[in-house]
Amino acid sequence: MVRKEKITLSVGEVCVILSACVESGVTTLKFGDLHVEFGGKPTSTEPALSPVTEITEENHKASTAKAVEADELTLMDERIALLQLENPLLAEELIRSGELEEDANG
Numbered sequence: 001m002v003r004k005e006k007i008t009l010s011v012g013e014v015c016v017i018l019s020a021c022v023e024s025g026v027t028t029l030k031f032g033d034l035h036v037e038f039g040g041k042p043t044s045t046e047p048a049l050s051p052v053t054e055i056t057e058e059n060h061k062a063s064t065a066k067a068v069e070a071d072e073l074t075l076m077d078e079r080i081a082l083l084q085l086e087n088p089l090l091a092e093e094l095i096r097s098g099e100l101e102e103d104a105n106g
Contacts, residue, residue: 007032
């Protein structure tokens, strides 16, 4: 009959053992319930993360242009709102005449 003794290792001791295995080229370590493979592909039951989209100069320019356009529209909306508060008659006149929209596009 084989008698199994329970061995307790500290975290530091486990780290030393794992480091020594890596340095000496060990590919697989099995000890009781512990099973470690070095240098292999990870085996996971979790789904792989989606790949990160490569940022190219073209993608960056398109993204920046969209952001600038959105900022300009937001700024124009804020200016119109401020003008309507400060001088509602002028704002109404500019909107009716179309001058306010021309300023936003120009």
